[in-house]
Amino acid sequence: MALGWKLVIDSGDASALADFWAAALGYEVEDPSALIEQLLAAGRIGAEAVAEHRGRKTFRGYAAIRHPDDPFDQASGVGQGRRMLFQDVPEGKSGKNRLHIDIHSEPGGLDDLVTRLEGLGATRVLEQDKGPAGHWWVMQDPEGNEFCAA
Template sequence: MALNWKLVIDTADAPVLADFWAAALGYEVEDPSALIEQLLSAGHLPAEAVLEHRGSKTFRGYAAIRHPDDPYDPTSGVGQGRRLLFQDVPEAKSGKNRLHIDVHSEPGGLDELVGRLEGLGATRVREFDKGPAGHWWVMQDPEGNEFCVA
C-alpha cells in the first residue's frame, strides 16, 4: 500500500518561503485561519502561537503549500496530496542540501523559467549542459536551499 507524505523544509521565515515556493510551483498557500479561529475561541491555542501574514491568520513558525488540483480539508486548509510544509528552526542552514526539488520547465522554456524564478527571489548557482543527457541550472531559493531547474 502506498503511503501519503509531505516534504518538510526547515526555514528561518516559513510564511515568506511558502510564498516563494507557491509562486515558483503554481501551488496554493494553505489557509488555516478557520481552524485557528476555532482553536482560539475554544481556548485551545494561545494568541502568541498565531501571526498574521498577508491578511490571514497562520500558525507562528509554520506554513504549507499544496497543489491546486489536490483535495484538501476545508476546515483546516491542509492539503491531502502533493504538499510542502515549511517550519521555522533556530539554527541557520549549513552545508549543501541532502535532498532537493527539481523543477521542470516546458520544452524550450528553461531560460524563461530561470528568469521568472530569479524575479521571485531565487539565485543562479551553476549551469550544467550535458548535451543529450540534459541542460539544467542549480539555483537557490531566498533562504539558500538548493534546487534544480531543467
C-alpha cells in the first residue's frame, strides 16, 4: 500500500516561504482560517497560537501549500494530496540541504523560469552542464535552501 506524505521545510518565516514556493510552483497557499475559528471558539487553542498573514488567520509559525488540482478538506483547508508544510524553527540553516526540489521548465523555457524565480526572490548559485543530463541552475530560495531549475 502506498503511503501519503508531505514535504516539511524548516523556516524562519513560514508564511513568507510558503508564498515564495506557492508562486514558484503554481501551488495554492492553504487557508486554515475556518479551522482556526472553530478551534478558537471551542477553546482548543488560544489567541497566542494565531497570526495573520495577507488578511487571513494562520497558525503562528506554520504555513502550507497544496497542488491546485488535488483534493482538500473544505472544513480545514488542508490538502489531501501533494503539499508542502513550512514550520518555523529557532535555528537558521547551517549547511547544504541533503534533500532538494527540482523545478522543471517547459522545453526551451529554462531562461524564462530562472528569471521568474529570481523575480520571486530566488538567487542563482551555480550553472551546471552535465552533458546528456542537460543544463540546469542550482538556486536558493529566499531563506537559502538549495533547489534546481532545469
